[in-house]
Amino acid sequence: MSVDMPTRARSSAALVLAGVLWGTGGLAGSLLAQLAGLHPLAVAAYRLLVGGGIATLAVLLKGGTFPRTAEAGKRLLAVGGLFALFQASYFAAVALSSVSIATMTTIGAAPVFVTLAAVRKPGRWTLVSVAGTVAGLVLLRWSPEEPAHLLGGLGFALLAAAGFATLTLLTAKPVLDPLATTAYGCLIGGLLLTPVATWTGMALPLHADVLAVVCYLGAVPTALAYAAYLRGLATAHPVLGALSAVLEPLTATVLAALLFGERLGVTAWCGAAVLVAALAIGYWRPEPA
Template identity: 35%
Template structure:
């Protein structure tokens, strides 16, 4: 839900805020806050990787942190490339809708365990709900290959850093330390990207308020909660549950920005909510094919 406030914050802010600049500032500020946790938090080990660590067993923790941070940095320009070239609604659908799929596949490869029937059904339903939510909002949009590729890269990047964070937490790292390490390093890498954009909007009160909201709420607070969630959920389930982001964005647009939701969009809201309920309900063990982890969906 914190993620879903990003678009509304930008809409209520200064008119000259560029999406790329806002995205970079978001990571710089939020990453600095999360990185500051490294001064007070220490990883608890990490102990030797457990049996479920699979293909990541031989990858050092430092290398995993670098991989995750690069994925965080890559997400921002890839996401905005997609929304710029193929439209906000379509680009968001492709990026957010593909993220749980990429995460589940990557987790399957790494852990050598199928995410489970519940995840499969819920993810398919949720992706369909996202499509319903944005149907008709981008009529006449031409699908640009570069834009489509950017949105898919954003979804894949999200999947990579979600999975890296899960692996680090599984190895024994504290969730807050994990997010601090990933986003602290990403903040350093995002500084050149931020300085390459027009940042005059930061000289206004509204601009500072938007920057603080993006950095504190949609990044620092959101990813601290996300890290806590990863401690008890599989990366694939956590990624699917964050499809509440477009649902939240749509409701805020309706309540705060005066936007209207059509019948199909309202149906999409219901479908996404249903899919999330399916994921968080503790279904009987027999429903979890592929020997999914006990915490998956609990």
Template identity: 40%
Template sequence: MRRADFALVALAGLLWGTGGLAGAAAGESGHLPSVAVAAYRLLGGGLVLLVGAALLGAFRGVRVSRALVGHVAATAVLAATYQAAYFAAVERAGVATSTLVALGGAPVLVAVGTAVATRRPPSRTTVLATVLALTGLLALVGTSGGTGRAPLAGVLLALVSAASFAAMTGLGRRVVPQAGPLPTTALAFTLGGILLAAVAPVLGDPVGAPDSATGWWLLAFLAIVPTATAYGAYFTGLRTVPATTASLLALLEPLTATVGAVLLLDERLGLGGAVGAVLLASAVVVLRPRTSTGPTSMVGPGHAAGQPAAPTPRVPGARTRRE
């Protein structure tokens, strides 16, 4: 795991925390339903990534193949499902419960899936970081009671959201031949935004235009910062960052959101929130890479997420160190 990739995934978690505030403000000032905001977020972020990838020449050498089409289509469906299921959960179970289940369930599902795929239990470091992160999340988000009208249905939808994010993370660990993470993410999010906009009327929330300039500016911020920049950094960092570590770093999102609410909305953090913030930060410290490794730790086309790569030949007389 390279330090630069670890930093990219951590940056994604921090930037995602601005998405909740921006999305809520965009919906309020632009008079848009939550599903419409999610569709604008995915579609706008995908288009920004497309432009950025084109300017950087990331599409050079990209070859359309069955693997690329399947990867883009699967990521698009998972991204749209993740967004739609989460917002539907919020409407039924409230923000606190939905955030706790959706964000807290993802790293657990990834850890279980990785353990099953590799037939190895999680390391002590992973277990410690998971306990710290989930306890911190519970203290930070779970202090307020549920306010939804259908809590059971909301929890189930939040689990669907968690599973979608976990699967998207695992899929992002796979390398698509002759296609980098930037162009594949750009194509997937653009398609995901189109799918979500098409499904929105069925859910009773057709996608309309915001009725204020402030709404447009907030949607632009939502597309550029917590979507295009954050997901671009996240999927790029997945080159060497294990899926379980990445899903735990995603829990930096509620930490940033809470800090933003305290600074911008004058909300009080409280003792429980402060303890939760410290625990989440401690989980990141526990997960940090001890050494910087080269790109050989990338998952190849034939390896599942979290599956170990081929062993490195041992040089006679050389000392080995378990990390």
């Protein structure tokens, strides 16, 4: 399927927006966990439930309705299950290893999985972009001081990557509007996570700052970001969608340096440069959609 330049530009802009907004989600989620004393699984459940609720309200305000076809219902159950799998596996990887290792492995492996599954014979520039993405993430997030036993979360990180890759491939052929898919998929995913999250404790202090962070986490890096991502995937190759996800750790790292004074070494800056270059190649020479 050929895609004209204006359509490609719009889809690329939507994918970039999603990646950048996801990068603010990590900081918002960490802040919520700190303010409310929540387990990461509870944060993930609130993120999906609030994000799904906000997106559902937007769908209804636009005159949309709940899906009534069997095909749409099956798609939403699959999307919701993948949301829950991705979130739960990622936070399990964080608990068993570290944020850096879990993020690097999950986001780095996802475009590899998508490329292997979606492209029978990847083009030269696609291979260069994927390889550069993995190398850039290693330079950006790898810490040689991490104890070796923290690699125990590798399996869950790869499971999270497989879940995200499957979500990307599944939603590349839309059945519903991206906003509706985001709305109902997040709600289903949040409901699936709630029983386990309740066991860890989901009591939420009714303080203004806590509620503000919850609303931001649900509205911006969840509802808006996933709606933009799914909209971009409608006309972009899935490989490009998976590559765009690396903007999440890149944005989070830069924001941490700017807002919290975290100092980045030469290696991390080199990794950021390699990531930007790899993404530029992916956008400049994408696989045909």
